[in-house]
Amino acid sequence: MFLLDIDLESKEPIYKQIVDQIITMIEEGTLTSGSKLPSTRELSLILKLSRNSCIHAYEELEAREYISIIKGKGAFVSNVQKHLNRGWNIAWKKQCSDYAKRAVELDIIKSEPVTKKGMISFKSIAPDEKLFDLEQVRRNFLNGIALEGEKLLNYGYAKGYRPLIEYLEIYLKDKGICLEGKDILITNGFTEAFDIILASITKPLDSIICENPTHNTAIKIIKLHELNIASVSMENGEINVEELEKALSSGNNKLVYLIPSYHNPMGTVMSASKRKEVYELCKKYNTPIVEDGFNEELLYSSSHVSSIAAVAGMDNGVIYLGSFSKVLFPGIRVGWIVADKGLIEVLESVKRSRNIHTSVLDQMLLYQFLKSGDFELYMKKTRKFYREKYEFSIECSKRYLPHSRIYGEGGLYIFIELVDIDSRVLLKRAMEKGVIFMPGDIFFVNEKGRNTFRLGFSRLSLKDIEKGFRIIGKCIEDIKANK
Numbered sequence: 001m002f003l004l005d006i007d008l009e010s011k012e013p014i015y016k017q018i019v020d021q022i023i024t025m026i027e028e029g030t031l032t033s034g035s036k037l038p039s040t041r042e043l044s045l046i047l048k049l050s051r052n053s054c055i056h057a058y059e060e061l062e063a064r065e066y067i068s069i070i071k072g073k074g075a076f077v078s079n080v081q082k083h084l085n086r087g088w089n090i091a092w093k094k095q096c097s098d099y100a101k102r103a104v105e106l107d108i109i110k111s112e113p114v115t116k117k118g119m120i121s122f123k124s125i126a127p128d129e130k131l132f133d134l135e136q137v138r139r140n141f142l143n144g145i146a147l148e149g150e151k152l153l154n155y156g157y158a159k160g161y162r163p164l165i166e167y168l169e170i171y172l173k174d175k176g177i178c179l180e181g182k183d184i185l186i187t188n189g190f191t192e193a194f195d196i197i198l199a200s201i202t203k204p205l206d207s208i209i210c211e212n213p214t215h216n217t218a219i220k221i222i223k224l225h226e227l228n229i230a231s232v233s234m235e236n237g238e239i240n241v242e243e244l245e246k247a248l249s250s251g252n253n254k255l256v257y258l259i260p261s262y263h264n265p266m267g268t269v270m271s272a273s274k275r276k277e278v279y280e281l282c283k284k285y286n287t288p289i290v291e292d293g294f295n296e297e298l299l300y301s302s303s304h305v306s307s308i309a310a311v312a313g314m315d316n317g318v319i320y321l322g323s324f325s326k327v328l329f330p331g332i333r334v335g336w337i338v339a340d341k342g343l344i345e346v347l348e349s350v351k352r353s354r355n356i357h358t359s360v361l362d363q364m365l366l367y368q369f370l371k372s373g374d375f376e377l378y379m380k381k382t383r384k385f386y387r388e389k390y391e392f393s394i395e396c397s398k399r400y401l402p403h404s405r406i407y408g409e410g411g412l413y414i415f416i417e418l419v420d421i422d423s424r425v426l427l428k429r430a431m432e433k434g435v436i437f438m439p440g441d442i443f444f445v446n447e448k449g450r451n452t453f454r455l456g457f458s459r460l461s462l463k464d465i466e467k468g469f470r471i472i473g474k475c476i477e478d479i480k481a482n483k
Ligand SMILES: Cc1ncc(COP(=O)(O)O)c(C=O)c1O
Pocket: 125, 188, 189, 190, 191, 192, 215, 259, 263, 264, 292, 294, 323, 324, 325, 326, 330, 334, 335
C-alpha cells in the first residue's frame, strides 16, 4: 500500500507534500530504482485528493529527475543510485528550522503554477532585457574599472560605494527629498532593505499596517518576521483613509508600509493630496511610514507626484526605499534606504552583520550608468517602449475584458477586478489555452481578491498581448456561459 501523510490543513500545497514525501522515500531507500509508482488516478483515489495535485506532483518529480514517466506504461523511480551512493545521507529537509519551512511555504515561485514553454506569460513584471544595451554596459563598466582599478575588487563599505551615495544625494534632492539629518544606505534591492528595516525595528507579534492588496514579497518578509498585519483596503486604487485612521488609532503599530507610485499589484498612483493626508495622519498617530518608491521613474502621462518622503521635509518619520529594479537591471541588486541618520547608523551595522556590503562592482556599474547620462537616455527610450505596451494593454482590456474593472496608471502591469468570477478558475482555463497570469489573491493578506488578477505586459510583444487578452476574454465568456 502506498501511504503518504498529507495534511490538508497545512499551508504547504498538497502537491508539494506529495513531492517531498516521495523524495524522502526515494532518498531513504523505501522506494528503489525502477519501482513503479501508482498512476496519478490511483494515487488520487488512495489519498482521496484531487487528481490535479497528483499530476502536478509527478510533473515536478519528473522535472527533478526523481521519476520518469513512460507514456502508456506509468511512472517509475529513476536515478536512485545517484542519491543513495552516499555513505552519509542526511535527510536535510527534516533538519530545517521553522523559519526555513515558512520561507518555503511562502515561496510562490514554488507553489504557483509555472509557465510552460510556448505560453503567453503575463506573470512577470521584470523589465524587458531587449532594452539593455550591452555595449553601453561594457563601456560604463570598463570606465569604472579604468578609474578605480583593483580596489573595486577589495572589500567595500557597508554603507555603500561613496560615489554612488553622493550621486543619489543629488538625485534625491532633485526629487524634492530633504536630506538634512538623513543618510543613505545601499542595499541589495528593496527586498533586503525591507528585511533589514523589519529586523531592526520590530519583534515577533508586533503589528504593522499595509495596503491590501500589496507587494507579495513584502507580505512574505512581514510573515517571516512573525508580525501581525493590520491591512487597510484600497478604494479606487488608493488607500482608504478612514480605515487607515481606524487602524492607526486602534493599534500599537510599528510602521505603515505604502507603495504610493505604481502600486503593486494595482498599478495606481496615490494623488498628491492623498499623500499629504496619509502623511499627516501617520504623524498624528506617531507611526513611521516605510515608503516603497520603486518604479517612480516610470511615469508616462500624469505629472510627477512628489514622494511622501518629500512631503515630510525636515521631519524624520519616513523611511524611503528606492530601487531601479523595475526599470534598470534588476540582476545587479542595488537599492537604497533614505532615513534618519541615527537609524541608518543602526541599519548599517545590521547590514554589515548579514553580508558586509552590496557588491562594489554592481554599485560601480550603476554609478557609471547614472553619471555618464546613459541612464537618462535609457529612461527616455524605456518610457516610450513601455508606454506603448501599457496603452495597448488598456485598449485590449477594454476590448476583450468588458464588465471588468481595470486599474493601472502606468508602470509594467495592470490589475483586473471581475464580477463573480474566481480568477483561479479563470487561470486554470487560460492555462489550458496557453496563457498564464498572476492570480490576485497572492497580494491580499486576508484571503480576499479571489476575483482579481494582475497582468504584466513588460516582456510581451503587442501581438502576444492582444492574443493573450483575447484568450482570457474568451475564457471569461465560457465560464459565464457555464454558470
Ligand atoms: C512593490 C515593489 N517594490 C520593490 C520592488 C523591487 O524589489 P527589488 O529591488 O528587491 O528587486 C518590486 C519588484 O517587483 C515591487 O513590486
